Amino acid sequence: MREYTPKEIERKWQQAWQEARLHHTDEDESKPKYYALEQFPYPSGEGLHMGHMRVYSIGDVVARFRRMNGYRVLHPMGADAFGLPAENAAINRGINPGEWTLSNMERIRKEQALIGASYDWDRYLGTCLPEYYKFTQWLFLLFYERGLAYRKKAFVNWCPDCNTVLANEQVEDGKCWRCDSEVTKKELEQWFLRITDYAERLLEGLDRLPDWPDKVRAMQRNWIGKSEGAHVTFTVPECDDEPVTVFTTRPDTLFGVTYMVVAPEHPLVPRLVKGKETEADVLAFIEQMKKQSEIERTSTEAEKVGLFTGAYAKHPLTGEKVPIWVANYVLMDYGTGAVMGVPAHDERDFQFASKYGLPIKVVIQPAAGEPLPEPLTEAYTEDGVLTGSGDFDGMPNRQAVKEIAKFLEERKQGGWTTTYRLRDWLISRQRYWGTPIPMIYCDSCGAVPVPKEQLPVMLPEDVVFDGKRNPLTTSDTFVQTTCPRCGNKARRETDTMDTFIDSSWYFMRYTDAQNENEPFTPESAAKWLPVDEYIGGIEHAVLHLLYSRFFTKVLYDAGLVPVDEPFKSLLTQGMVLKDGFKMSKSKGNVVSPLEIIEKYGADTARLFILFAAPPDRDLEWSDSGVEGSYRFINRVWRLIAQHEALFVQDIPVQGEPQSGEAKELRRLMHQTIKKVTSEIGERSHFNTAISAIMELVNGLYAYPEHADRAVLKEALETLVVLLAPFVPHVTEELWQSMGKEGSVHRVDWPTYDERALVLDEVEIAVQINGKVRDKLVVATGASREEVEKQALETERIQALIEGKTVRKVIVVPGKLVNIVAN
C-alpha cells in the first residue's frame, strides 16, 4: 500500500491546478454567480500567521463548495499594501518602502499558494501599485465632484508617534489604533469625506443585512450613535442677541433650565468673557483643557470641572436670565457643543449644580398634585407630568417632549432634530506610503483637482525619510507643479490618503482587475456584486466595514454599482489562541502555519482549523488536535487503498441494496450528504460538517467484507467528494487513484435521496414521568396506538408502573413515548 505523502502530493497538485488554470474565474453567465471573498492581507514583514490561515481556509471551503454546486464563483486575492510599517522600515533600516512592500507581497502570495486556496491569481491586485491607486485617486475626484470631499480646519486627532492625524474610528480608548500612543488634539486644515451625509442610510441599511452578525450591526449602530431630540436656541443679550443652540433629548424639561454649559472650544466663549473680570481665569481654564489628553478629559471618572463665564443667556420661553458656564464635560464635537442644565431631572446636571451651588428647579412630578419632596437628594429622571412649566403644566412628560419641540418650532426657537455621533471621515495623512491626494494648490485658483487624464499622481522616489516630516514635502519635483486651470506655478497636496480608502473599494476592482481605463465597469460590477460571503476579522467592525458600506452607497448614487450594500453575508472569524491567549511574539506562543504545513501538509492544517471550532468562535490551538486531523486523513487514505480493487473493475449497481448492512451504509451516506450540505451551505458550521464525514468513515470501517460492493463503492466515492472542499489535495490524489477522469473539484456536489434516509424500524425511548426507563424498537410507520401499546407492554415498564395509575401517554412518533403515572 502506498503511503500518504502530503508534501509531495500537495506540490504536485498545486502545480497541476495552476497549469490547468483550474481556478480561473468561470464567466459562464448561465450559472448563478457567487462572490466569495476573504479580507486581503497587509503584507507585513512577518509573513503568514495562523489568523490568515484560518480566514483563507474558511473562504476556500466556501468557494470550492459553491463551484461544485454549480455556481460561477469569483474568489480573488490581493494585498492591502499601503501603510505606515513600510515607511517605518524605510526610516529605521533605510529600505525603500516600495521594494520592501513588493517583496513582502511576493512572500505572502507564495505562502498563500501553499495553503492550496483556489484563487484566481489573474485578478491579483496590490493597493500600492500605480495601476490600482490611479483609480483610488479617480474615486477621490468623484467624491470631490459630488461635494463629498472637502477641506476644513478643525481640532483633529494627532498621533505624535506616527506623526500624522487619525480618523475618529482609528482612536481606541484615546490611543492610536496602530501604535497605542496617546492621541492629542491639534487644530489643522485637513481633508474629510462627508460620511455624515450618509449616517441615516448607513444606519437603515443595517436592517437589510440579516446575514451579518448581530454584534457587528450593533457595533455600527453604536458608532453611528443616532439620537433624537430637540435643538433649542437661547440668545445672549449682552452679545447683540447672539444665538447659542443646545441639543437635548429632554425638551420636556426646558422650564427646569437653571444654567447652560458650553464646551471650552466653543467659538463664542472669547466673546462671552471679553472685558469681564472672569476673562483671565476662563481663558486659562480653556488652555488647560486643550492640554489634556482625550482620556483625561472624557473619562467618566474625571471630576466635572466648570467655570462661570460671567455672561447670561435669555431663556427662549420664560425670558429668564440663565448663567453660562464652561466645563470639561461638554464636548465640542457632539451635538452643538452647548447643553442646557436641568439639575432636577438629569443626574449629571444634578451633580454639577450641587457642586457649584446652582439652583435646582423641579418641573416634572410623578403625578399631578403629587410634588416631589424638596430639597431633592437626587435627580428625578422618571416619567411624570409637568409642573412649573407655564401652559404645559399637567401634561404627561412624554407628550411634552414633542409638544414643546413643536412649540419651539412655531416660534422659530428650535425644533425636533436628529444628531449622530458619527463624525466626517478625516482622510489626509502626513505620510509617504499612501495614495497621493490628487489636488493642486494655486495662489489664484485655490484648490484645483488634478484632471482625471493626468492620473495617476505618482509617488516620487526622491524623498527624505528622516522621521521628522512628511517625506513628500522633501521632493521638489513632486511639490512644484503648475496649475491645471491657469498654468501658473502651483503646489501639490503632499498629504496621502488614509489606507482605509484603498480597501474601501478593492472588492469592486476584483470584478475587472485588469481594466486600464476605469476602476471597473458598471457591467463588471453588476456581474458580481454584492460579495455573497465576506470573511474577515471582527476588528474591522466599525472601520473597514463601515467605510466600505459608505463607498458602496456613494458609488451606487453615482450609478457605478447596482447595489448599495457591498457584503450580503458577513462571517467574522474568531481569533486563534494558544494556551488561552492570542498568538503573539511577545507571549511566545506563536505557531507558524508554514511549520505545520511542512510537517503535516496543508490539508491537515486546514482540516484541524476548520474542525476545532465553529468559524466565528475563538479557536484554541492544540498540537494533539492537529495530530488527530492528520490521523483522520491517513485513515481515509488507508480506507480507499484497502478497497483499491473496487475501482479497477466495473461493479454494476443491482437495484435496491439487499442486506441490512448495505441498506444501513446507503442510509448513512445519504444522511451524511444531507448534513454536510446544509452545514456548509446554510449554517457555515464546518466543524459539524467534518464530524459528520468522520461518522461516515467510521461506518465504512465497520462495513463487513462480504456485504454489497456497489453500495460500498458509491459511499467511498461520495466520501472523497464531500471531503474535497476541506482537503483539496489529498482528495484530488485519491480521486485519481480511483481511476477517475478529471478533477474532483469539478465534480457535481452529490445530492441525497430522501427515500434512502428512511429507516425500516427505529429505536425510541420510553419515559415514565420524563425519565428514560426503557428503549423500544418499533416499525417506522407504526401508529401512535400501536407504539403506546407496545411501550406499556414491556416487562420493565410493567414492573415500574405496577400499582400506579397511568394518567396520560404522550407519543412523539419516531422519538419517544412518555408515560405519566403516579
Place this chain on the structure above:
RNA sequence: GCCGAAGUGGCGGAAUUGGCAGACGCGCACGACUCAAAAUCGUGUUCCCGCAAGGAGUGUGGGUUCGAGUCCCACCUUCGGCACCA
C-alpha cells in the same frame, strides 16, 4: 450606565423546530497485533455510590410544560463594543 455575545465532561466542542444531554475529536484506561516499541485496529470513558438496580447533572434561584441545555422571570460570572453623548 447602555448595547452585544457566551457559560454544557479532564479538554475542543455537538444537540438546527421544546423530545433519549455529551455527537465528532483530543486525552486517558484496557485489550488485540508485536520479542518489544511505534503505528494500527477494537472496547470503555459526565459525576457519585454500587456487583446490579439506582441517584445527580448543561452558571445560580424560581416558573411554564407530560417533557427545558433550548421558552419566561430574577440574578451571578466572563468576554467584546460604546460611553461625562446632553
